Structure formats: structure tokens, C-alpha cells
Amino acid sequence: MAVSLAMKRKSEGKKVALGDLDIVNVYFRSREKAEVLEEKGIHVVSSTLGHRSGLDLPAISSEIRNYFFDPDAQVILDVGGDKAGTNALVMFRQDVLSVGYEMIFTVNAYRPQTSDLAGLLYHLEGIEFVSRLTVTGLAVTTHQLRDTTVSDVMKGYDLAKQLSEKRGIPIRYVCALPHVLQELPEDLEGEQIPIGMYLREEWM
Amino acid sequence: MAKVLMKGNEAIGEAAIRAGCRYFFGYPITPQSELPEYMSLHLPKAGGVFLQAESEIAAINMVYGASGSGARVMTGSSTPGIALKQEGISYIAGAQLPCVIVNMMRGGPGLGSIQPAQSDYNQSTRGGGGGDYRLLAYAPASVQEMVDYVQLAFDKADEYRNPVLVVGDGVIGQMMEPVEFRATAASDLPPKDWATTGTGGKRPPNIINSLYLDAEELERHNIHLAEKYNRIKENEQRWESVGLEGAELVIVAYGTTARIAKSAMENLNRQGKKIGLLRLITLWPFPEKGFAELDEATKDLLVVEMSMGQMVDDVRIVNEGKRGVHFVGRSGGVIPSTALVEEKILEILERSE
Numbered sequence: 001m002a003v004s005l006a007m008k009r010k011s012e013g014k015k016v017a018l019g020d021l022d023i024v025n026v027y028f029r030s031r032e033k034a035e036v037l038e039e040k041g042i043h044v045v046s047s048t049l050g051h052r053s054g055l056d057l058p059a060i061s062s063e064i065r066n067y068f069f070d071p072d073a074q075v076i077l078d079v080g081g082d083k084a085g086t087n088a089l090v091m092f093r094q095d096v097l098s099v100g101y102e103m104i105f106t107v108n109a110y111r112p113q114t115s116d117l118a119g120l121l122y123h124l125e126g127i128e129f130v131s132r133l134t135v136t137g138l139a140v141t142t143h144q145l146r147d148t149t150v151s152d153v154m155k156g157y158d159l160a161k162q163l164s165e166k167r168g169i170p171i172r173y174v175c176a177l178p179h180v181l182q183e184l185p186e187d188l189e190g191e192q193i194p195i196g197m198y199l200r201e202e203w204m
Numbered sequence: 205m206a207k208v209l210m211k212g213n214e215a216i217g218e219a220a221i222r223a224g225c226r227y228f229f230g231y232p233i234t235p236q237s238e239l240p241e242y243m244s245l246h247l248p249k250a251g252g253v254f255l256q257a258e259s260e261i262a263a264i265n266m267v268y269g270a271s272g273s274g275a276r277v278m279t280g281s282s283t284p285g286i287a288l289k290q291e292g293i294s295y296i297a298g299a300q301l302p303c304v305i306v307n308m309m310r311g312g313p314g315l316g317s318i319q320p321a322q323s324d325y326n327q328s329t330r331g332g333g334g335g336d337y338r339l340l341a342y343a344p345a346s347v348q349e350m351v352d353y354v355q356l357a358f359d360k361a362d363e364y365r366n367p368v369l370v371v372g373d374g375v376i377g378q379m380m381e382p383v384e385f386r387a388t389a390a391s392d393l394p395p396k397d398w399a400t401t402g403t404g405g406k407r408p409p410n411i412i413n414s415l416y417l418d419a420e421e422l423e424r425h426n427i428h429l430a431e432k433y434n435r436i437k438e439n440e441q442r443w444e445s446v447g448l449e450g451a452e453l454v455i456v457a458y459g460t461t462a463r464i465a466k467s468a469m470e471n472l473n474r475q476g477k478k479i480g481l482l483r484l485i486t487l488w489p490f491p492e493k494g495f496a497e498l499d500e501a502t503k504d505l506l507v508v509e510m511s512m513g514q515m516v517d518d519v520r521i522v523n524e525g526k527r528g529v530h531f532v533g534r535s536g537g538v539i540p541s542t543a544l545v546e547e548k549i550l551e552i553l554e555r556s557e
Contacts, residue, residue: 026318027235027378054317054537056234110209110382112218144207144382203467203542204379 001106001141001175002030002078004195006042015073019064020046021088022080026056030078033198043067060088068092068099083126090131103133104172106141107160110152120163137172138164140190145200148176150183157188164189207382212347212372213280215383216306217242219354220278222385225304226252227277229266231259231285234318235374236308239280260285264292264305271301272412274399276358280306282374283324284315287332293367294333298414300398300429302361304354305339306370308377309510311537319537320374322459323511328371329488329518336426338433340440341369341487343458347381353485359391364436365398371487373510375460375539442485443494447473450501451480452556453549456519457508458484461533461540465508468545479549484515495522502527504552508545509533528552 006018018037020030030037031046032053038044045064047055067073077096079089089096105124107114114120124135142156153176160171171190174181178194210218217239220228228243240256247254257263263279270277281289286307296303309324311317328341340360342353350372357368400410416422446466448454455465462483469479480502482494505527507516513531520529532548534540 025234025378027374028380054319056318108209110207112208112210112214115208144209147382201464201539201542203463204375 001139001173001193001195002076003033003037003198004175004193005173006037006076007040007196007198008193009074009076010040010042015070016041017043017045017064017067017073017075019060019067019075019077020044021060021077022085023058023060023088024080024085026053028199029053030199036198058088060091062091065092065095068095082123083130086127086130089133093132096133101133102136102172103131104137104139105135105169106139107156107163109142109156109159110144115159117159117162117166120159121166124163124167135167135169138169138190139173139175139193140171141175143176143195146177146197148180150180153180153184161189207384209380210347210383211238211378211380212350212376213238213308213378214242215347215351216280216354216370217246218385219351220304220358221246221250221252223276223355223358223388225276225278225358226250227267227270227275228252228254228279229257229263229270229277230279230281231257231263233282233285235310235320235377236280236282236306238377239306239308243278260288261292264289264296267303267305268292268296268299268301268412271296271303272299272400274396274401276302276362278304278306280308282308282310283312283321286324286327290327290332291334293331293339294335294337295414296367297331297333297337297339297429298335298425299412300365301367301412302358302365303367304357304361304370305367306354306372309371309373311535317537318374320460320539321510321535321537322373322461323514323535324371325487325509325511325514328369329490336429338436338488339367339369340364340436340489341371342442343371343484343487344376345459345462345483345485347376347379348383349485350376351383351385355388359388359393360440362393362396363391364432366432366436371459373460374537437489440486441489441491441493443491444483444485445480445494445497446483447478447480448482448497448499448502449480450478451499452478452501453504453506453552454480454482454498454502455506455508455545455549456482456484456515458487458515461508461510464540464542465545468542468549471542472546472549477549477553490518490522492522498527503556504528504530506545506549506552507531507533508540510539511535528556
């Protein structure tokens with residue numbers, strides 16, 4: 001979602017920087033696509049030691065801070081998974097608070113741990129507790145990879161709606177493959193983000 | 205049950221619990237740490253025990269103990285961690301105990317890298333412990349297959365009273381895919397009347413041991429084991445073949461690289477080539493029967509691996525010099541591209557013409 005959102009913002013003519021804060025797991029991280037993103041003009045910041053995928057180190061470059069204070073830049077921070085992954089965000093908390101932020105919580109109804117309202121609340125509250133920041137919006141990222149259908153996305157949307165009502169947080173994004181987005185009902189809340197599946201090779 | 209999205213490592217944990225595994229002993233290592241993590245969270249809820257051992261060696265010996273008492277037990281690790289477990293695996297095989305061992309392979313040798321690899325083929329099929337022993341070794345190629353074969357592995361381990369290895373690589377461990385947990389068929393397994401569960405004063409004690417003081421008795425034990433391994437060879441070979449009929453060239457691969465190879469095959473077949481795929485599902489026993497299905501028209505075999513070509517020897521043995529045997533792969537944690545496989549195939553076809 002972070003890579004696809006960055007791509008969309010860039011296509012709208014914005015100056016975009018993507019900070020990959022995932023230090024929990026070295027597989028399937030946004031930085032793997034740094035070359036593709038940089039070619040499009042999106043600056044990627046990850047470890048102080050470069051984007052190499054074999055680096056299993058909790059090292060994040062503070063270079064991303066340069067972009068926080070650039071009024072023209074749209075900064076996207078890709079924070080790993082759950083509350084453990086959220087620890088990496090804490091180092092930027094003061095900056096994030098001073099420049100203002102949106103914190104997006106993704107809703108994937110097909111992940112067993114977030115398949116119901118209780119699971120979503122557990123993770124959302126864990127992330128807020130660790131980051132001491134507030135989730136300001138929800139993103140529907142419910143999918144079945146290339147086989148995703150409208151009903152899969154709607155399943156996620158309906159679950160996100162429950163969370164939205166429970167916590168008073170708006171649905172800000174609905175993410176899906178471009179052809180699925182075209183078939184979604186028109187009255188859905190939130191901006192549509194076409195998912196590029198950039199991290200999946202053709203055989204995956 | 206509806207499909208859920210799970211990472212390979214998480215799905216293995218869930219599959220094991222559903223297969224009745226109640227004990228997991230392990231030590232974390234990338235890229236399989238989500239497995240012990242999953243077990244630490246979910247095994248206690250299922251009435252089981254997760255224990256992080258002080259080392260891989262300790263973990264495999266805990267598996268030895270739990271298995272000896274008749275429990276369904278699992279351990280998991282990645283390449284260098286599995287290397288550490290070899291002695292214990294040999295003991296477990298020698299004592300004829302069932303257990304399931306998961307290896308999410310990463311680059312080697314030595315500490316290697318944390319990126320995906322398949323360079324434990326020799327370790328998986330020949331073993332690293334001492335003595336005449338074998339492990340039934342499954343190599344699933346998707347998260348769904350991981351689930352299915354982990355469940356089967358527990359049954360086969362019990363059926364043959366032997367450790368069963370399930371190998372994947374970092375990609376399968378980390379990749380998220382939709383999976384379905386199907387109810388497993390009730391299997392007709394023998395009672396574990398050998399387990400150390402207490403005599404109740406009704407029978408002599410069961411003894412779990414791999415030490416023999418009498419050479420001829422140990423030889424008789426080895427002959428018995430060899431007969432068992434021959435039965436496994438006869439009954440448990442598994443493979444998938446795609447487009448063998450009329451194929452000019454057949455790719456031989458397993459796990460992640462079989463998926464890459466399949467994509468390459470489909471791309472070339474769309475261009476009018478005739479390429480087939482023979483995917484190993486069991487690494488041991490090596491699916492010799494699958495090779496018997498090869499078409500007369502097939503002149504070349506291409507082994508694709510994330511190693512320097514460890515499987516090539518077995519393909520040469522089964523091939524008996526009939527066809528050209530070629531290899532293409534990447535190692536050290538690099539994943540081969542479909543383009544690399546396609547280029548190699550075109551190069552071989554051009555030479556054969």
C-alpha cells in the first residue's frame with residue numbers, strides 16, 4: 001500500500017519521499033523497490049547502510065527528517081505490521097507531531113488476527129499505545145492477491161466501517177487492483193488507491 | 205472454511221497445531237522466526253507447550269524426549285540451525301521416533317545470509333548426522349501446500365516412526381498467500397505402544413535408545429531400517445508433472461524455483477516452444493517414478509535451483525545418460541529471474557538444433 005500510495009501521489013505531481021521503517025522483517029519491504037521508485041522520482045530512505053535486503057539491523061536513516069520540514073514534500077512512512085514494528089516510529093514522534101500527520105491503519109479482513117472487530121481494536125490500540133500517536137484514518141487493504149474480487153474488498157470495507165463507527169475514525173483509503181476499483185460501488189467513503197503489486201514477482 | 209491470508213511460517217504453525225502437534229522446541233532464526241513466534245502465542249491456547257531452547261542442539265534433543273513419550277512434536281529452523289540439529293536427528297532416526305522438522309532454507313555455507321536459498325538439498329537428502337538413516341523430505345511450493353504437507357508429515361512420521369523434514373526457503377516462509385485449512389482425513393495409524401508413557405505395572409518398560417553394545421544387533425537394526433526406507437522409497441515418491449508430452453526440454457525444480465520455472469515455461473510455450481516441468485514434491489525419496497513419465501521426444505533436462513546445482517547429481521543418476529542434463533541457478537540468497545531461466549532454455553534448444 002505504501003509503495004502504491006507513493007506512486008499515486010507522484011503521478012499527481014507531488015514531491016514524494018518514502019521512509020521504510022520496517023526493521024522487524026527483511027522480506028517484502030518497500031525498500032526492495034527503491035530502484036523502481038527512485039526512477040519515478042520518489043526518494044526512498046531506509047537504513048543508514050543502504051537498501052540492501054540482507055541487512056537485519058535496526059538502523060534507520062534520519063535523512064527522512066529533511067523531508068518532514070519541506071512544505072512541498074509528501075512524506076510516507078511505511079511502518080512494519082504491528083505494535084512491535086511501531087517501535088521504529090517512536091524516534092520520529094516529536095517531528096511528526098510538530099509538522100502534523102495522518103496515521104493510517106490498514107484493514108485486511110483476511111488476516112486471521114484482524115479478521116474481526118476485536119482483533120482490529122487490539123492491533124489499533126497496540127499501535128497507538130506504542131507510538132503515542134493517534135490513528136486518524138483507515139485503509140481497506142483486504143485482498144486475495146491476483147484473485148481479489150469486489151466482494152473481497154467489500155468484506156474489508158464493511159469491517160472497516162464497523163471499526164470506523166466504533167472509534168470515530170474515517171475510512172480514508174480503499175486499496176485494490178485497478179480493475180477491481182473500477183467495479184466498486186461509487187458511494188464508498190475514502191480515496192481509491194490502485195495497488196500495483198510491485199513486490200510480487202510474476203511467479204508469486 | 206474460508207481462505208485466510210497467512211505467511212508461510214504462520215501457516216505451518218497453524219497446520220501443525222491442527223494436526224495435533226502440542227510441543228514445539230526451537231530457537232529463533234531468520235527467515236523462519238514467525239514459526240516459533242506463532243507457536244509461542246497459539247500452542248498454549250491449544251493446551252500445548254512452546255519452549256524456546258537455549259540452542260538448536262537443546263531444541264532437537266527436547267524433540268527427542270517429547271517424541272519418545274509419544275507426543276506430536278515439531279521443531280523448526282533455517283540452514284545453519286538445521287546443521288546444528290543433525291546429531292539429534294540421527295539419534296531420533298536411530299531410535300525410530302516420529303517428529304516433524306521444518307527448514308526454511310537461507311543462503312550458506314556457514315552463517316551465510318538471511319535471504320532465500322535451496323542449498324540444503326544435500327543436507328536434506330543425505331543428512332548430516334552419522335549412520336545409515338534417511339528422512340522423508342517434503343518440499344512444498346506454496347503456502348497452501350505447506351499447510352497440506354505439514355499435516356501429512358505428522359501422519360507419515362507416525363506411520364513410519366521416522367523424522368519427516370519439510371523444507372521451504374525464505375520466500376515461502378515470508379510470503380503471504382491465501383490458505384484453507386482442510387479437515388484432515390482420519391488416518392489409520394498404529395498405536396504408539398513403544399512410547400515411554402509409564403508401564404502401569406502391566407508391561408516391561410519401553411526404552412528409547414540408539415546405542416547398541418552388540419554389533420550384530422545394531423546390524424540387524426540397520427537392516428530393519430533399510431527395509432523401512434525401501435518401503436518409503438516405494439510408497440512415498442511425490443511429484444507434479446506439467447506438459448511432459450512432446451516436451452523438447454523438461455525443467456526439474458522444486459519449491460520456489462519450480463514456480464519461477466513454471467512462469468518461464470509458460471512464457472516460452474506461448475512463443476511456440478515445447479517445455480515441460482517436473483516438480484519434485486519429495487526430495488527424498490527422489491521421485492524416480494516421475495522421470496519414467498518423460499517423453500521420448502525430450503532431449504534435455506534443465507535443473508533450476510537456488511544453489512550451485514546440488515540436485516544435478518540425483519538427476520544424472522536417474523537419467524542414466526539418456527538426455528542432456530543442464531543447470532541454471534543463483535545462490536547465496538539471490539532469487540533467479542524467469543528471464544534467466546528462459547535465456548538458459550533458449551541457449552540449450554539452440555545448441556540441440
